[in-house]
Amino acid sequence: MSENKEDRHVLTGRHFMNGDTACAEGAMAAGCSFFGGYPITPSTEIAERLARRLPEVGGVYIQMEDELASIASVLGASWTGARSMTATSGPGFSLMQENIGLGAFTETPCVIVNVQRGGPSTGLPTLVSQADMMQARWGSHGDYPVVAYCPASCQEMFDLTVLAFNMADRLRTPVFVMADEAIGHMTERVVIPDKSGIEHVVRKRPHAGPMDGLLPYEAEGSMVPPMPRVGRGYRIHVTGLTHDERGYPATDAATHDQLVRRLAGKLTRFAPEIIRIEEVQMEDAEVVLVAYGSTSRSARHAVTILREEGLPVGMLRLITAWPFPGDRIAQLAERGCRFVVPELNLGQMALEVERYARQPTTRVNHAGGQSLTPDQIAEVAREAMTCAREKSWSAITS
Amino acid sequence: MCPREIVVSDHKLDPILRSDRLPHIWCPGCGLGPAMACFANAIQESDIPVDKHVCVSGIGCTGRVAGYLNVDSFHTTHGRAIPFATGLKLSNPDLKVTVFSGDGDLFAIGGNHMLHAARRNIDITVICVNNFNYGMTGGQLGPTTPYAARTTTTPYGNPEGPLNIPHLVAALGAVFVARWTVLHVRQLQKAIAYALNKEGFTFIEVLSPCPVGFGRPNDLGDGIDEMQFYRQQSIVDDRAPLESVGIDMSKESTLVLGNFVDRERPVYQPMGTEPPEQREQTAVYHPADPEVKAREAP
Numbered sequence: 228m229s230e231n232k233e234d235r236h237v238l239t240g241r242h243f244m245n246g247d248t249a250c251a252e253g254a255m256a257a258g259c260s261f262f263g264g265y266p267i268t269p270s271t272e273i274a275e276r277l278a279r280r281l282p283e284v285g286g287v288y289i290q291m292e293d294e295l296a297s298i299a300s301v302l303g304a305s306w307t308g309a310r311s312m313t314a315t316s317g318p319g320f321s322l323m324q325e326n327i328g329l330g331a332f333t334e335t336p337c338v339i340v341n342v343q344r345g346g347p348s349t350g351l352p353t354l355v356s357q358a359d360m361m362q363a364r365w366g367s368h369g370d371y372p373v374v375a376y377c378p379a380s381c382q383e384m385f386d387l388t389v390l391a392f393n394m395a396d397r398l399r400t401p402v403f404v405m406a407d408e409a410i411g412h413m414t415e416r417v418v419i420p421d422k423s424g425i426e427h428v429v430r431k432r433p434h435a436g437p438m439d440g441l442l443p444y445e446a447e448g449s450m451v452p453p454m455p456r457v458g459r460g461y462r463i464h465v466t467g468l469t470h471d472e473r474g475y476p477a478t479d480a481a482t483h484d485q486l487v488r489r490l491a492g493k494l495t496r497f498a499p500e501i502i503r504i505e506e507v508q509m510e511d512a513e514v515v516l517v518a519y520g521s522t523s524r525s526a527r528h529a530v531t532i533l534r535e536e537g538l539p540v541g542m543l544r545l546i547t548a549w550p551f552p553g554d555r556i557a558q559l560a561e562r563g564c565r566f567v568v569p570e571l572n573l574g575q576m577a578l579e580v581e582r583y584a585r586q587p588t589t590r591v592n593h594a595g596g597q598s599l600t601p602d603q604i605a606e607v608a609r610e611a612m613t614c615a616r617e618k619s620w621s622a623i624t625s
Numbered sequence: 626m627c628p629r630e631i632v633v634s635d636h637k638l639d640p641i642l643r644s645d646r647l648p649h650i651w652c653p654g655c656g657l658g659p660a661m662a663c664f665a666n667a668i669q670e671s672d673i674p675v676d677k678h679v680c681v682s683g684i685g686c687t688g689r690v691a692g693y694l695n696v697d698s699f700h701t702t703h704g705r706a707i708p709f710a711t712g713l714k715l716s717n718p719d720l721k722v723t724v725f726s727g728d729g730d731l732f733a734i735g736g737n738h739m740l741h742a743a744r745r746n747i748d749i750t751v752i753c754v755n756n757f758n759y760g761m762t763g764g765q766l767g768p769t770t771p772y773a774a775r776t777t778t779t780p781y782g783n784p785e786g787p788l789n790i791p792h793l794v795a796a797l798g799a800v801f802v803a804r805w806t807v808l809h810v811r812q813l814q815k816a817i818a819y820a821l822n823k824e825g826f827t828f829i830e831v832l833s834p835c836p837v838g839f840g841r842p843n844d845l846g847d848g849i850d851e852m853q854f855y856r857q858q859s860i861v862d863d864r865a866p867l868e869s870v871g872i873d874m875s876k877e878s879t880l881v882l883g884n885f886v887d888r889e890r891p892v893y894q895p896m897g898t899e900p901p902e903q904r905e906q907t908a909v910y911h912p913a914d915p916e917v918k919a920r921e922a923p
Binding site for chain 1: 704
């Protein structure tokens with residue numbers, strides 16, 4: 228190859244590409260050099276694209292024997308210093324859960340893309356759903372930190388994949404891109420900036436000094452310990468058992484409590500950096516649509532419809548689903564806002580909205596297989612508006 | 626009376642072991658100590674710098690080995706040591722990655738990964754300690770438990786037949802397949818040292834007593850009695866037909882040991898972007914290849 232390999236990382240320019248491809252290009256631009264995956268609809272195009280693209284820059288693409296192996300290989304690659312990722316959908320995401328816990332507990336940065344399809348079980352392989360949102364939060368056993376982004380366009384498939392890699396390295400934790408089939412398979416314009424326009428957070432490395440004195444799980448001031456690379460003489464031990472600052476197993480209650488709290492604390496501490504929301508026509512909104520992913524596109528349209536009718540409706544779009552932007556929801560509830568939560572499941576993020584708003588929400592649900600239309604959402608929001616004004620909220624939430 | 630204290634100021638293996646983590650957790654009579662020592666000696670004597678060695682374990686008694694070795698080491702989830710090791714090795718080919726785990730971890734819950742890593746000929750070494758049962762959880766049925774043997778979950782005897790590990794791994798395409806017991810420390814260490822230096826998927830089965838989990842319910846006596854059994858009943862035959870090397874652990878049975886397979890196959894390597902005609906031609910592996918049998922014992 229006569230081409231400069233460096234040039235192939237970032238496909239600068241304006242493109243017309245589908246969401247899965249944009250996600251793969253986001254990974255390339257972020258400097259991902261390892262993909263271990265297993266084909267599954269509707270995420271397969273990510274693997275196909277990276278199978279072609281990673282070898283162009285000397286990266287590794289390997290199709291593993293299943294999703295258990297995929298995520299395990301991704302964690303292993305991360306410890307060599309590589310940015311590593313996998314992409315899957317519901318059934319594969321279920322199989323990955325145990326090692327997602329290993330990744331969170333051993334503080335191994337990586338990116339896991341879930342292009343959601345109808346579940347449970349094999350469900351609707353080719354059709355849209357958003358029913359893995361709670362699984363993303365609680366899928367592996369135990370308490371552990373979770374960061375999840377929800378792209379709502381092909382452009383965001385690119386942008387949020389880059390962000391996911393940066394946040395994974397920033398926090399030393401697995402980060403999810405919780406896409407959905409509609410976004411993964413839609414094709415629209417994606418603008419890829421030149422390399423200087425791509426943010427790149429460098430993983431914190433141990434300070435220079437005696438290698439044998441390193442405490443690989445000493446968090447220092449930041450709650451995030453620096454991460455050594457294997458093969459550099461640090462002779463680290465990494466275990467899924469509860470471990471002390473040396474990385475040694477320590478099966479006592481005090482160490483366990485301290486470690487699990489520190490991991491959870493990373494999210495609290497860095498929440499302002501992690502959490503991203505978009506607010507649409509929120510200044511005077513009395514009813515707020517809380518939406519994410521492909522559903523937020525219908526919700527945005529619903530806001531336009533209702534505003535044309537003169538109704539004070541706005542949208543809060545969750546770009547970050549986890550950690551949940553609960554403070555903002557609480558503020559809005561304080562202001563007197565009522566919430567309508569459209570989503571392609573039987574009510575998952577609605578639970579979280581209710582928890583922070585301390586009030587019931589109006590839900591607009593479909594179990595998956597088709598998108599909610601703007602009219603469907605507008606109709607429910609219109610009714611919610613009427614009830615809110617008549618102070619008969621309970622009539623429609625019951 | 627004051628017990629006599631044995632003070633050892635230093636030991637040859639100190640640089641390779643995390644001595645601040647010793648003593649280990651294994652039961653008296655367990656074979657994991659000698660198996661780990663053979664591996665540690667092989668690391669120390671290998672030409673590969675210690676800092677390039679990585680040990681990956683799964684879960685179980687053998688899974689604890691990674692935590693005692695003073696190399697970069699990973700104690701992963703149950704069954705997933707091989708794919709974790711695959712990610713490490715492919716992402717940094719300078720590393721010498723060894724998976725050190727048990728028969729249950731590698732052949733029951735992790736069996737699928739064994740199958741595909743051997744098929745791909747990933748350049749890693751796998752050391753499998755076979756103690757015929759799940760020791761960590763107190764002696765349950767494993768994929769190597771002999772027919773009719775008693776475990777806590779086969780109180781009337783095991784209705785299943787065990788895997789013949791060398792036969793299986795050879796059929797999967799491993800380039801080096803050996804079996805030794807923890808009594809045969811010299812041969813075991815040499816086999817490990819040879820495997821570490823050989824490119825491709827290399828595999829060593831290590832038979833080990835588990836007097837608490839497997840020995841007691843099956844009248845094999847203490848660890849030392851099982852070692853005696855290994856001494857009396859073992860034969861070394863590098864050219865043994867592998868379909869005949871299954872183990873039933875009955876009193877009169879024979880344990881066939883040796884370096885059974887030593888052959889060459891193209892090692893897994895990601896394809897570059899150059900057109901196919903410019904790639905190096907590689908031999909096609911066929912399981913019936915006469916080269917399958919041992920050429921030269923290490």
